[in-house]
Structures are given as C-alpha cells and as structure tokens.
Amino acid sequence: METHITHSEEATREVAEEFLSTLKGGEVIELVGDLGSGKTTFVRGLVQALGSTARVKSPTFTVMNEYPTQSEKIKLVVHLDLYRFKEAGQLEALAINDYIKPDSIIVIEWPDIFEEPVLRADRKVMFRHIDEATREIQFV
C-alpha cells in the first residue's frame, strides 16, 4: 500500500499521473471514497496525463463517459459512476465487459454502493477527505 497526502487539486492530479505510470492498459480500477474526497479530480488527472484536453465531469447523470486520449498504450479512459445505482443486477445493462480492452482502462467511482462486491477490479484507490484542501489517497 502506498499513501499520499495532497493539499491541492493539482497535487491530486499529480498523484494520478504517478498512478498512471504503474498501469499497463486493460485494467479495471475502483475508486473508493466519500463525496468530495477527490475521485473525479483523480480521473481528471489521469485523462490529462494521457494528453486529452477533454474537461472531465463526474458522470452522475450519464453513468458512463468515454475519453479518447493521445496515448498509444491507453487509448481510451472509460469513467463510470455507480452512485445512483440501486441493485447489482442492473450492472449488466452497462455491458462493462465490452469495454475491457488491452488499450483501454476503466475507472469506477462508487463500486461499493452495493452491499456485496460485484466487480472484478485489478486495482483499487482509496480517498479520504481530511479538511477542505487536504486529501489522503492510497493505492491499495
């Protein structure tokens, strides 16, 4: 386990860039933490570090957003937010498996919204809100 303390959104994005360097492509990554603990900022850091200028927004309404990148290794970031989901059975409708490809990564916010774990994830990052500007980020 690797723990980082960040004091700004920019620092959180830098931690994301560091995390990115440990990825090969094809991973499913869980982001676990409260509202406002830095998950979406972290995804913004991943997408930016891959050379995309897209303005990453939390996919609450749309459940899933796709960001094509400029990178050869990871060509697409699929960003999911399960915050509003009610039952694990509904996950099937998302066809997540269709998005798992060697040159894509899938990042999932609120994978723990269901009582039992339902997703096979390769990596997990935990977020904690310490105070207004400070966040704790752990690569598990």
Add this chain to the structure above:
Amino acid sequence: MRILGIESSCDETAIAVISGNKDILAVEKSVVLSQVKIHAKYGGVVPEVAARKHLEAIFPMIQNELDPQGKEIDVIAVTAGPGLASALRTGVEVAKTLAWVWKKPLIPVSHIEGHIYASWLNGEAQPVFPALCLIVSGGHTELILMQNHGVYSRIGETLDDAAGEAFDKTAKMIGLPYPGGPEIARYAKEGSPDAFDFPRGLINRPNFDFSFSGLKTAVLYKLRENETRINDIQFKRDISASIQEAIIDVLVKKTMKAVKQVNPASIILAGGVSANEALRERLQESARQVGVPLFVPKLEYSMDNAAMIAAAGFYRAKDEKNYLNPILLKADPNLDLI
C-alpha cells in the same frame, strides 16, 4: 428554408422541422420521446440502453413525421456532441444516411449551441448581440459570451461539478429519487432557504468560474450532524431550500458580475437547469434591475429537443462552409463549443 433537426445525445430521441423566413423561425414539428422513466430505475442514463431505445424510436418517428423523399427539407442538422458516445451515434448515422440518400446538405451542431438557440424559438423577440449565455445542465455550468451567430468565447466555467450534478448528488443524499433537480425544487418550495448556510464556491473570486464540490461535502457533513432528523419531512424541505439557494445564489451573482464587466445587450439562460423556476425568477429580477433583457427558452424547448438543434442549424446553414460531406461526420462525445 426548412431544416430537419435530429437529436439523440442523451435520453431523449427527437426530430423537428423548423422553417426560417429571414431571421424569424417557426417550429412546424417537434417530437420528443423521453426515456427518462426507463433510466430512472438505474438512477442515471445507461448508455447501452439509451442507444438501443434511440434505434427503436427514430425510424418510426421519421416515418410518421416526414415525407419519404424528404421533399419539404432543405438542410439536415444533427447533434454531433457532446453527449453519450453510443447514443449520439444513432442520430448521427441516421442524419448521414438521410443526407446521402436525399442529397441534402448536412450540418453538425453542438448540443450546447442548440440549448443557446432554444432562445431563438420565442417568435419575434430574439436575443441581441453581444449576448451573455449562462449554460446550466447536468454536465455543464459555464458562462459563454456570444458576439454573433456562431461566435463564442468562454469567460467562466465550473472547475469541478456541474450545477445539475450538485442538485442530483445532494438529492440522493437526502433520499430523493432521480433526477434530483426537480425533486429538490419541489421540496424547496415549503422549506426555508436560510435554514442552513451552505458554501457559495468561489463567490468572491474576481473571475467567473464556479465550484460546487464544496457544497456536496458540506451537505454530507450537515446530514451526519443531523442523523436523527434525516426522515423528518420539514428537515428535508429546509435542506433542499438551502441547497437550491446556495446554487442559485452563485449562478446569479456570478452572471451579474459578468454582465457588469462585459456589458452584454442580452442575457440567455440555457440548459436543463433553466427549467428551475426559482433560478428563472431570480435571474429575471437581477436582469431587470440592470435593464438587460433576459431570454429564457419556453419550457418545452429548455429540455432536450430537436427544434433547438434545427434552429442552430438554420444559422449555420447561411454559410456553405458549414456543410459537411456526410461520410466525414463522426459523433464526438466531448465536442467543445469553442
């Protein structure tokens, strides 16, 4: 000139025909099939489900509404983005096919530009340039200065969450169903907007950017402090009214600050959150005080529709450079207005 508009960027399948005579637009047909009930059970729009529903809906819609040879149509305008990749593709591929078969010019339109042009569907009263546009929806919160048709610059935007998302996430926290915006507005009617003092992100910054993620965290902590009252209806109403007040306060104050600086001839309120009555009233009141006319779309054109896409297409069609070879058009989920 008659324009066919096609929209499928999220959870509404829509087609419309509008006619433009000089600069006055008339909506001849506007059909919208909403999937909102289908997605409500998931608590959000599921892209694969949306794409399938668009496919089921769009051809019967075209058959029912249009001449099979496309005789009454001069130009086809379609939403090319931003939106859900798989949902956008349905409308884009249908528009390409029709343009190809009917040999009509094809014009890609940004969904955001469409929302702005919903304010050109009010008949003869049309916005005057330069126009300051406040765009607020589930995915967007930005201030755009429009110098002329199709000429935009962004003067401010949210650094984190969109206003619509702040409404929906906080709604879920207090146990209100999806979509949360209208629910918060409904509960807010009977609540006290001063009950809780929620943060107004970046309100004193000299720029025109927004931030709503601090509000989310503040509501979370307020709920933890008041765990025993979470099922109390008046508590929910007060929380809702205070959340709505915090969001509207920032939107209106930042917009009026921008009005002071850029001195626009009109203000346009656009996007799904423009349906929020309290926001409409507050912005109307502030605009009246400084004597700048505010344009707000009719309710039916404030939500996703194709008439607004056709309206944007009408102005784009004045310049043939905006015509696109159908084979070249691709849906772009992150298409930017600027």
